[in-house]
Amino acid sequence: MSNLMHKHTQQLSQPQLARILAILRQQIAAELKLTNLSLLDLVNGELIQGAIVIEGGTIVAAGPEAEQLDAHRCVDCQGQIAVPGFIDGHMHVETSTMTPFEFERTTLPLGTTSIIADPHELVNVVGKQGLEWFLRCSEKMHQNMFVQVSSCVPAVADLDINGSEFTLEEMTAYIEHPQVLGLAEVMDYPAVLNFDPIMHGKLSAFSGLNIDGHCPLLSGLELSGYVASGIQNCHETTNYDEGKEKLAKGMAVIMREGSVAKNLDALAPLITDKSAPLCLLCTDDRNPHEIAKEGHINFMVKRLIHKHQIDPVLAYRVASLSAAQHFGLKRLGLIAPGYKADINLVGDLASVDIQRTLIGGKFVDELNLAAQVSDKLTASKPPLQPTLCHDKVSAEQLTVPLDKGRYHVMEIVKDELLTNHLIVNHDGRQFEQQGINLLAVVERYGNQLPPAPGLVKGFEITQGAIASSVGHDSHNIVVIGADADSMALAVNHLLDCGGGYCVVQDGKITADLMLPLGGIMSCESSEVITAQIQSLKQAAKAIGVTVNEPFVQMSFLALPVIPSLKITVKGLVDVEQFKVIDLKLAEPS
Numbered sequence: 001m002s003n004l005m006h007k008h009t010q011q012l013s014q015p016q017l018a019r020i021l022a023i024l025r026q027q028i029a030a031e032l033k034l035t036n037l038s039l040l041d042l043v044n045g046e047l048i049q050g051a052i053v054i055e056g057g058t059i060v061a062a063g064p065e066a067e068q069l070d071a072h073r074c075v076d077c078q079g080q081i082a083v084p085g086f087i088d089g090h091m092h093v094e095t096s097t098m099t100p101f102e103f104e105r106t107t108l109p110l111g112t113t114s115i116i117a118d119p120h121e122l123v124n125v126v127g128k129q130g131l132e133w134f135l136r137c138s139e140k141m142h143q144n145m146f147v148q149v150s151s152c153v154p155a156v157a158d159l160d161i162n163g164s165e166f167t168l169e170e171m172t173a174y175i176e177h178p179q180v181l182g183l184a185e186v187m188d189y190p191a192v193l194n195f196d197p198i199m200h201g202k203l204s205a206f207s208g209l210n211i212d213g214h215c216p217l218l219s220g221l222e223l224s225g226y227v228a229s230g231i232q233n234c235h236e237t238t239n240y241d242e243g244k245e246k247l248a249k250g251m252a253v254i255m256r257e258g259s260v261a262k263n264l265d266a267l268a269p270l271i272t273d274k275s276a277p278l279c280l281l282c283t284d285d286r287n288p289h290e291i292a293k294e295g296h297i298n299f300m301v302k303r304l305i306h307k308h309q310i311d312p313v314l315a316y317r318v319a320s321l322s323a324a325q326h327f328g329l330k331r332l333g334l335i336a337p338g339y340k341a342d343i344n345l346v347g348d349l350a351s352v353d354i355q356r357t358l359i360g361g362k363f364v365d366e367l368n369l370a371a372q373v374s375d376k377l378t379a380s381k382p383p384l385q386p387t388l389c390h391d392k393v394s395a396e397q398l399t400v401p402l403d404k405g406r407y408h409v410m411e412i413v414k415d416e417l418l419t420n421h422l423i424v425n426h427d428g429r430q431f432e433q434q435g436i437n438l439l440a441v442v443e444r445y446g447n448q449l450p451p452a453p454g455l456v457k458g459f460e461i462t463q464g465a466i467a468s469s470v471g472h473d474s475h476n477i478v479v480i481g482a483d484a485d486s487m488a489l490a491v492n493h494l495l496d497c498g499g500g501y502c503v504v505q506d507g508k509i510t511a512d513l514m515l516p517l518g519g520i521m522s523c524e525s526s527e528v529i530t531a532q533i534q535s536l537k538q539a540a541k542a543i544g545v546t547v548n549e550p551f552v553q554m555s556f557l558a559l560p561v562i563p564s565l566k567i568t569v570k571g572l573v574d575v576e577q578f579k580v581i582d583l584k585l586a587e588p589s
Contacts (some may be wrong), residue, residue, distance in 0.1 A: 012058060019055055019056065020056075020058065028030045029070040029072050029446075030060055030070070030072070031073065031361065032071055032074075032342075032361055033052070033055075033057075033066070033069065034053075034082065035074055035075065035076055035077065036049070036344070037049075037051065037052070037080050038079075038080075038181070039063065041335075042194070042317045042334060043334070048062075048063045048064070049063075050066055050067055051063075051064075052066060052082060052335065052393075053071060054071075055361075057362070058340060059337055059341050060334060062336060062337065066422070077345055080346060080355060081345070082169070082335055082343050082344070082345055083343070083345075083346060083349075084318055084320035084344070085112070085332070085342030085357065085358075085359065086113060086281075086298065086301070087115070087281075087320055087323035087324060087329075088112055088114070088115040089282040089296070089323045089326070089467065090116055090118065090280075090284055091116065091282055091286070092120070092252050093117050093119070093134070094119065094122050094520050094521050094576060095285035095470070096287055097288065097520070097522050097529055098348045098521070098522065098526055098529065099137075099373075099377055099382070099517070099521060099523060100134065100138070100141060101141065101373045102524075103115075103143075104141050104145075104369065106368055107291065107296045108357060108359060109354075109364050110354060111296075111297065111344040111354045111357050112296045112298075113144060113357065114144035114324075114329070115139070115143065115144070116146050116282075118150055119131050120152070120153055120184060120185075120473055120523070121473060121518075122520065123153050123166055124473050125140060125163040125164070125168075125518040125520065126164060127164030127166055130518070131287065132385060133381070134147050135147055135179060136380045137178055137380050140380060141178070143359065144332070144342070146179055146327070146568040147177075147179050147301070148182055148184035148210070149174050149185050149206070150166060150171075151181070151185065151202055151370045152185070152187040152473075152561075153165070154474045155187045155560060156191075156560050156578065159570060159578070160473075160476075160560060160569060161474060162244065162473070163387060163474070163475070168198070168201050168202055169195045171183075171205070172205050173516040176556055182210030183202065183206040183210070184212050185211065185213060185214035186231055187473075188201075189561075192225070192226055192231070193225050193226065198572035200229070203229055210328065211232055212233055212252065214234065215236060216236035216561075216562055217242060223524075223580060227250060231251070231320050232252060232326070233251060233326065234251055234252075234253060235254035235255075236417075237253050237254075237498070238263050238416060239267075240269055244449075247278055247279075250278075252278045253267065253278070253279055254280040254281070254282045255267045255268070255279065255280065255300075256283065257282075257283060257299070258284045258290075258470055258552075259285060259286050259287045259289075259290045259552045260417060260553050260556065261285070261416060262551045264300055264303060264304070265307070268310060269308070271308075271315075271318060273314070274419070276317050276318055276322060278320055278326070279318045280326060280397050281301075281319050283296060283297070285552060287529075287549070287552060288527075288529045289529075289530045290549070294378050297319050298354055300319065301316060301319045301349070302352040305350050305352070306350070312350060318366070320333045320334075320388075321333035329501075334482050341358055343357070344356075344358075373525075374514070377523065381415045383517070384517060386520055387499065388444045388495050388496075388498055388519055389444060389445060389446035390443060390444050390445075392495060393442060393488050393492060394488055395487070395488045396436070396484070397488070398484040398491075399484040400438060400453040400583070402426055402431065404426055404427060404428055405425075405585065406426070406564065406587070407585065408572055408582075408583060409421075409424045409436055409456065410422070410425065410439070410557060410566070411457040412457070412547065412557075417556045418458075418563055420565070421563075421565035424436065424455070431455065432461075435460055436456065437453050437455070438453070438454075438483070438487060439456040439478075439479070439480060439557070439567060440453050441454070441455070441471065441479075442476060442491050443570050444475070447569075452570065454570075454572055455583070456557065458546075459544075459553075461482045463482050463483075463544065464481060464503065464506070464510075465482065465487040465506040466479070466480055466481070466501070466502070466551070467493070467494055469500060469520065470551070470574035471554075471555055471557075472556050472559040473556050474558065474560060475519060476568070477491055477522055478567075479491050482543075487504075489504050489507065493512065494519075497512070497517075499518070499520065501515070502536075503519065503543065510539040510542070511536045511538070511539035513529065515578075533551075560578075563575045563576060571583070
């Protein structure tokens, strides 16, 4: 049996256990005792009065019996309620645009003590060194960052071009790392269902470990085949019936509330006493602006309680214990003896007003995380090499001859990553009159391919352009605009500065955000990034953009594993058929 089956379930070391037993025999004092509190028992659904005693980051005792134990430090919690630390069941640190250390500084005080991270954004850009950097970061963090080994790099090999291959041999080298739980989201579901030997080689290598899914709208016999292949969860569920079928087939539903994909409201009714063990929460892709404005997992718990009247016990359970049990994290998710002391102290269960957080028995507000970010980042040796390697583009290259006829048009869907596949007749009028903008993807890894043209409805740009070097998952440059000149200016600005986001109006760059780490991440603080995102959104609004999070929304237009129509460097992708199609429909002869 692999060591991976043991490393997150192993017992305390003998010296640790000896000290804990000595404390319980009242022979020695513990490090810390939290008094005058209630603790939430997620198993029996009760509030228990008492204390929590902690030694070496581990809970020694919790409840009324803990009150009789001694400790070197006692903290009066003044009637607060102790709940387990929150677990984000699926996310990409890169899409927050923050480094892992800045993400930790930003979200740990909000009660997110553990994250299940898939670093496939950076792995798509720089290959295995991206995964290795994340693992180095995880070793230096207070927040528990568990890393899933990226499974689909690129998302679908035949439909896109990324920065680096990530082979099965490379993937399996990380199985024994103590922070690795298993295989990250398996996006290429046709390869799973068609018994592709490469895909099933990956599934076999990680058999018995956690294998994360990605199967939007998959149902019936196809879903049965996907689940039978060993894939255990899905965070791409967008409606109640879809979620109910997945639960019935034994698949955990990880309910998502990101910056664009907001599925919690549709899926919340799935949470019941019976289904809660298979219901988890995640953010997937959430930027600093949304985190500062609303929160993180704490926001989702509060929304479940207030908007959907979910029993607080269930809301806190799906935010902690359900994820811990699903991922085999035996020492997380409960406030109980032998569990890691990852604890949130709230004033009231319903308000989810986190007043203090402990990680490994240490108060987060005493860790001085802000002072550690820079030194930890330097020590982690991030991959900062240039990654945008395309020649400058011209307006002519981005000009699409639009003769009369019928065209495939991508239409964005509010609060979804899904897009509608429209067939629009071009009768000689400007497409802008129909709310349609020019779209292009520019390859950035040195192949010097011509830009791939497309059309998109829903951004409502009336002048200028917006561009991003964040384009899931291969992260080629995505640009949307009203005219080719503005689009070329936007793309060339990103090529000059090494990646990021920008807005063009009246022939000038009016706002930008530089992302020097792989062209997808910033080394700035969350406060600086938030201010820059706000400036970008205001600049985008000035050129007509009506989308709430335009840069996050546009970044997913290039992901060819989410229906229905997407675009990559190879052209328009019909996701229903998993093939590249022409922009203009051929007219019948």
